[in-house]
Amino acid sequence: MLNRWRRAGLATALAMVALGACAPESRDPATPAIRAMAARGLSDGALIAATASLDPAIRDLGRRHDPALRRADLWGRPLGWGNLDLRQPPDLGIPVQDGEDAIALNTLRPFAGLPIRPMRPFVLSADADDAARALHCMTQAIYFEAAREPVRGQQAVAQVVLNRLRHPAYPKSVCGVVYQGSARPTGCQFTFTCDGALRWTPQPTLWRQAQEVAKRALAGFVDKDVGSATHYHAVYVIPYWAPTLVKMTQVGQHIFYRWTGPWGEPPAFSGRYEGRESELSPALLASLDPRTQGYLGAQQPSAPVERKVTLAVAGEARTYTVVDPGTPVAGRAPGALYAARRQPTPDEIRRINESLEAIEKGGDRTPATSPAPIAQR
Numbered sequence: 001m002l003n004r005w006r007r008a009g010l011a012t013a014l015a016m017v018a019l020g021a022c023a024p025e026s027r028d029p030a031t032p033a034i035r036a037m038a039a040r041g042l043s044d045g046a047l048i049a050a051t052a053s054l055d056p057a058i059r060d061l062g063r064r065h066d067p068a069l070r071r072a073d074l075w076g077r078p079l080g081w082g083n084l085d086l087r088q089p090p091d092l093g094i095p096v097q098d099g100e101d102a103i104a105l106n107t108l109r110p111f112a113g114l115p116i117r118p119m120r121p122f123v124l125s126a127d128a129d130d131a132a133r134a135l136h137c138m139t140q141a142i143y144f145e146a147a148r149e150p151v152r153g154q155q156a157v158a159q160v161v162l163n164r165l166r167h168p169a170y171p172k173s174v175c176g177v178v179y180q181g182s183a184r185p186t187g188c189q190f191t192f193t194c195d196g197a198l199r200w201t202p203q204p205t206l207w208r209q210a211q212e213v214a215k216r217a218l219a220g221f222v223d224k225d226v227g228s229a230t231h232y233h234a235v236y237v238i239p240y241w242a243p244t245l246v247k248m249t250q251v252g253q254h255i256f257y258r259w260t261g262p263w264g265e266p267p268a269f270s271g272r273y274e275g276r277e278s279e280l281s282p283a284l285l286a287s288l289d290p291r292t293q294g295y296l297g298a299q300q301p302s303a304p305v306e307r308k309v310t311l312a313v314a315g316e317a318r319t320y321t322v323v324d325p326g327t328p329v330a331g332r333a334p335g336a337l338y339a340a341r342r343q344p345t346p347d348e349i350r351r352i353n354e355s356l357e358a359i360e361k362g363g364d365r366t367p368a369t370s371p372a373p374i375a376q377r
Contacts, residue, residue: 102238106255112246116227117266121220122162126275130173131218133277137175138214139207144192146254147206153252154210156226158217160256163230164189166269167259169290170230174218175277176284183285187293225249228266229256231292241292259291 124134141161146154164170164177171177181188188194217223226232232254233239245257246264258264344352 099236102236105238106235106242109243109247111249114246114248116224116248118222118224118227119159119163119166119266119269121222122166122218122273123220124174124218124273126273126277130275130277134174135211135214135218137178137277138218139211140192140198141178141190142213143202143207143210144197145190146252147203147210149252149254151209151213152223152225153254154213155217155221155223156229156232156251156254156256158213158221159223159226160229160232162217163228163269165273166271167230167263168268168271169263170271171284172271172274173277173279175280179280180284180287181289183282184288187288189289225251226256228258228264228269230259230264231257239292244292 124131126134138158138161142154142157146157149157161174161177165172165174171180178190179188179193182190182193184194192198226249229248231241231245233242235250235253235255242255242257244260246260248256248258250256259268262268
């Protein structure tokens with residue numbers, strides 16, 4: 001069977017030639033063949049036979065103007081991102097099981113090839129209790145996600161935790177990031193928090209190694225291999241969300257991804273550590289990843305999301321806070337965008353409508369409810 005992109009290009013080329021053949025002055029010798037093909041239908045054989053006699057320049061012109069072949073995206077987003085509806089679980093369209101088939105399909109999907117930019121160092125500044133809890137949660141993530149991985153693989157997992165902590169879309173504590181969604185039967189961000197793995201006692205040697213990696217990560221170590229990655233999965237699984245993100249690199253047995261567009265670049269990671277590691281609220285434990293689990297959002301009330309906007313100007317991306325009109329602000333905080341005008345009150349809207357109505361009737365511009373009398377002549 002012909003590749004669908006090739007079919008689209010050939011069909012477009014034939015359409016252009018056929019349109020040209022409709023002109024009175026057309027004397028193209030290929031026109032009878034095209035008309036005969038049209039009578040037979042657009043089968044693979046008919047397309048191949050009809051296009052064989054066309055000038056190569058005509059075929060190239062058809063492909064160049066075929067919208068189905070315009071696959072470039074200025075943000076470097078994966079193909080199909082614009083058509084994906086996350087309100088429903090995406091279907092890859094193929095019956096894939098975890099294991100060797102998944103490894104083969106993951107290999108077929110190429111890496112984005114975009115630059116992997118290193119993040120700024122993160123140094124934990126917290127009291128003794130928060131520091132101990134943050135270290136424990138980070139060690140858990142490294143151990144249960146990558147205990148059998150080489151040190152590079154464990155460092156990559158730690159970097160993802162810190163990247164999420166700094167990203168505006170995720171909690172602002174280490175334990176909050178690790179345990180987000182863990183109260184859900186499915187949809188926890190780190191699988192070990194909801195699949196029963198915590199019932200098992202860690203192996204002491206591997207735990208101590210994971211703890212050392214965690215200590216270095218919380219003391220400023222930066223894993224440059226994964227850059228701004230916020231997602232990963234094992235090579236032997238195919239999560240539905242993988243095609244919606246930028247496939248960055250593979251470290252050990254994990255493939256790493258980042259958000260698309262400016263929100264996947266280091267300047268967007270402007271969140272600040274807030275501490276309070278022990279405050280894992282029910283809302284946080286039941287919350288979702290807004291980037292990969294948006295289809296679940298309609299199934300439960302969602303907490304207000306902090307409004308942020310990332311603007312890319314002259315090659316530099318910056319994230320700003322958006323302040324709603326009418327929000328009382330003592331002073332103009334740096335890094336905040338303010339609405340140029342506030343929303344009018346209902347009383348102001350009523351007076352404006354009355355003024356407009358008076359103008360339409362040819363009366364004075366003063367509203368009917370105004371106490372000022374209308375001058376008589």
